[in-house]
Amino acid sequence: MTALVDAGLLADVQKFGAADVSACFSCGNCTAICPLSDNDGTFPRRLIRYAQVGMKDALLGSKELWTCYHCGECSDTCPTQADPGGFMAAARRYAIASYDRTRLARTMYTSPLAGSVIAILLAAFFAVFMYASHGPQSTTSLQLFGFIPEALIHNTGVVVMILVFLAGLAGIVTMARGIARREEIALHDVIGGRAALARSGRALWSALAVESLGQRRFRADCETVQDARPWYRRRWFIHASTMWGFLGLLAATILDYGLAVIGVKATGTPVPLWYPVRLLGTLAGLFLIYGTTMLIIDRLQKANRAASDSKASDWTLLALLWVTGVSGFLIEIALYLPQPPAWGYWVFLFHVSVAMELVLLAPFMKFAHAVYRPVALFFYTLAGDRSAAGH
Ligand code: SF4
Ligand code: SF4
Incomplete structure (x- = not known):
């Protein structure tokens, strides 16, 4: 299956309130602290990566979008103020807007x-x-x-x-x-x-x-x-x-x-x-x-x-x-x-x-x-x- 890349995805998600996650360098602090992160050891930075590289379908199809309750522990430990918890909240707003055809x-x-x-x-x-x-x-x-x-x-x-x-x-x-x-x-x-x-x-x-x-x-x-x-x-x-x-x-x-x-x-x-x-x-x-x-x-x-x-x-x-x-x-x-x-x-x-x-x-x-x-x-x-x- 071919996944289309949306070059404007990150900029679009940011319109829904995400901080500047371009500062994320995948250090993994957020993954280590997130109570929802499981064995794959990549959440929530994986979703930030999806947005950075324009993988819209992967972002919208991610389970974690709906399991995160924005506790904010990841944001408190992020060394670059990328605010991964805020990013997740913005991505949820983006998802709701994406499913609405009326705009x-x-x-x-x-x-x-x-x-x-x-x-x-x-x-x-x-x-x-x-x-x-x-x-x-x-x-x-x-x-x-x-x-x-x-x-x-x-x-x-x-x-x-x-x-x-x-x-x-x-x-x-x-x-x-x-x-x-x-x-x-x-x-x-x-x-x-x-x-x-x-x-x-x-x-x-x-x-x-x-x-x-x-x-x-x-x-x-x-x-x-x-x-x-x-x-x-x-x-x-x-x-x-x-x-x-x-x-x-x-x-x-x-x-x-x-x-x-x-x-x-x-x-x-x-x-x-x-x-x-x-x-x-x-x-x-x-x-x-x-x-x-x-x-x-x-x-x-x-x-x-x-x-x-x-x-x-x-x-x-x-x-x-x-x-x-x-x-x-x-x-x-x-x-x-x-x-x-x-x-x-x-x-x-x-x-x-x-x-x-x-x-x-x-x-x-x-x-x-x-x-x-x-x-x-x-x-x-x-x-x-x-x-x-x-x-
Ligand atoms: S803690 Fe911040 S910089 Fe590190 S992977 Fe998570 S979002 Fe990126
Ligand atoms: S805000 Fe979401 S992604 Fe961040 S630590 Fe809490 S559950 Fe995990």
């Missing part, structure tokens, strides 16, 4: 001004679009769907989800094809017979449950520099809180809608706090607010290597997540107040607009790694399992 991800990452304008205009668009169909504000009880019609929110949400699904699917297919080609994984290796299905099931469990939801590698391999911190201040827990919170809120929203479809409870019906779906939403909201607040504080304080390297798109994503979580919580408070506050309606409009924007922009920001990482880990676990079985 929106590239704009969000490489043009802070254009990215911020897009984010503001999109929120304004959703707010105006929703408000254009608004109804009256009841003063006897908080009738949120009387103010912004439920059908409008639902239909807009469906359109947004379809767009996100198509954008995400296109990126996943491009990524999966690249890795499968590199690792020589064919379709029959994934679903061809019982043995292949069993291997795929194990790989899926490892990628989704153990690595993504359980954060095994983050907890086990990438936290050595922060061992002195209590568990609730460690990077893995803050990262996991944000992810669990977001997924929990998504699940609560879908369940709430599902209950309405099967006729158990109409959406928006007042329920006690302990009602299972409400409880799930409340707990998930608390996790999301805690995770994003700590991420913001860590970035403001530059508490670790990853937090010291903030791009405009990182702030946009954090702001959207935090605002979505806090405004959702304010709505919940408003719903339980004895007198319905007028601000509840405006917070609701704000919350729906920002949440729609967050979901729509998810495939084009750092958030996308929540999907790309498990997909990559699935294929690499499958490849490792297959070679261990001697196929």
Whole structure:
């Protein structure tokens, strides 16, 4: 197989935030210190080399791109300030942008001004679009769907989800094809017979449950520099809180809608706090607010290597997540107040607009790694399992 060389690769990756890695002279310090470096003894400098010599497919197809959690230990030991950890983070941004055909991800990452304008205009668009169909504000009880019609929110949400699904699917297919080609994984290796299905099931469990939801590698391999911190201040827990919170809120929203479809409870019906779906939403909201607040504080304080390297798109994503979580919580408070506050309606409009924007922009920001990482880990676990079985 012939690999095309991209002479501008290193310069392109640098647009996504990498330091000047041309100073790297392959001393190997980063390899010696990296908790993820295995027997081949070349990571992470091998990926820097790929960028230096223009091996784009090799860089994009590297497992380590998705296993590195930017602990920064390699950067602390680099004698030439090449910042290999920062390079890995930039290469991940570059990979996400490479899988996006619309080039929106590239704009969000490489043009802070254009990215911020897009984010503001999109929120304004959703707010105006929703408000254009608004109804009256009841003063006897908080009738949120009387103010912004439920059908409008639902239909807009469906359109947004379809767009996100198509954008995400296109990126996943491009990524999966690249890795499968590199690792020589064919379709029959994934679903061809019982043995292949069993291997795929194990790989899926490892990628989704153990690595993504359980954060095994983050907890086990990438936290050595922060061992002195209590568990609730460690990077893995803050990262996991944000992810669990977001997924929990998504699940609560879908369940709430599902209950309405099967006729158990109409959406928006007042329920006690302990009602299972409400409880799930409340707990998930608390996790999301805690995770994003700590991420913001860590970035403001530059508490670790990853937090010291903030791009405009990182702030946009954090702001959207935090605002979505806090405004959702304010709505919940408003719903339980004895007198319905007028601000509840405006917070609701704000919350729906920002949440729609967050979901729509998810495939084009750092958030996308929540999907790309498990997909990559699935294929690499499958490849490792297959070679261990001697196929
Ligand atoms: S420690 Fe720095 S100079 Fe040495 S191989 Fe790693 S990136 Fe290159
Ligand atoms: S940031 Fe940490 S995990 Fe990533 S390459 Fe450097 S030492 Fe390894």
